[in-house]
Amino acid sequence: MNAAQAATSGADGVAAAIRERIVVGDYAPGQRLVEADLTADLGASRGTVRTALIQLEQTGLVERIANRGARVRTIDVDDAVRLLEVRMVVEGLCAARAAENATSADVAELREIAAAMRDAVAAGETAVYSDLNARLHEAVRRIADQHVATEVLLGLQARNVRHQFRLASRPGRPQVSLPEHLALIDEICAKDPAAAERAARRHVASVIAALRS
Numbered sequence: 001m002n003a004a005q006a007a008t009s010g011a012d013g014v015a016a017a018i019r020e021r022i023v024v025g026d027y028a029p030g031q032r033l034v035e036a037d038l039t040a041d042l043g044a045s046r047g048t049v050r051t052a053l054i055q056l057e058q059t060g061l062v063e064r065i066a067n068r069g070a071r072v073r074t075i076d077v078d079d080a081v082r083l084l085e086v087r088m089v090v091e092g093l094c095a096a097r098a099a100e101n102a103t104s105a106d107v108a109e110l111r112e113i114a115a116a117m118r119d120a121v122a123a124g125e126t127a128v129y130s131d132l133n134a135r136l137h138e139a140v141r142r143i144a145d146q147h148v149a150t151e152v153l154l155g156l157q158a159r160n161v162r163h164q165f166r167l168a169s170r171p172g173r174p175q176v177s178l179p180e181h182l183a184l185i186d187e188i189c190a191k192d193p194a195a196a197e198r199a200a201r202r203h204v205a206s207v208i209a210a211l212r213s
Contacts, residue, residue: 011051014044018056022072029074033062060159075160081208083160088204090149090156095184095200096193097144106143107189113139114185121174129174136181140188140200167210180206 056062
């Protein structure tokens with residue numbers, strides 16, 4: 001690994017750490033991200049921190065203001081809804097492609113995730129359910145094998161991560177989203193692209209409605 005690759009690798013880790021702090025609320029929307037403070041907190045070099053902030057700016061999670069440095073980007077509910085409206089279309093595409101491509105091994109994996117989701121909700125394990133939610137959507141993207149759609153979705157999720165985290169933590173939300181996820185899994189496993197697309201769109205529409213409320 002050369003020096004440039006090492007720096008990029010280090011920046012990836014620092015970017016992930018900053019992203020996690022934004023997600024859980026340690027860094028609030030609009031808060032300044034001072035390079036010197038981040039260098040001390042994260043034990044990284046000033047250059048690595050700067051590269052990480054540039055990466056986060058490119059995903060829309062951080063904004064850099066001339067002569068004032070970087071700060072956590074503020075996304076209001078209206079902007080969050082606009083991002084989700086785009087996500088609804090792309091999620092539908094991925095679900096349809098996943099239904100077309102799903103192998104017997106993919107079906108088994110999705111059924112396993114579905115069973116684990118049911119168990120997590122029944123046990124009130126919100127954090128476990130959240131992890132399974134992420135695993136499900138990653139599996140659908142992988143099965144869909146549509147790399148452009150995947151890039152778009154990851155970018156949209158990065159920009160909307162704070163609202164999504166707060167929504168996922170809302171009491172009763174897993175009980176609402178579980179049947180939506182199970183319907184999505186059922187349609188993909190049935191290899192019905194049109195029905196899978198509709199299921200994906202219904203799920204994101206539900207997220208939009210919950211966010212607006």
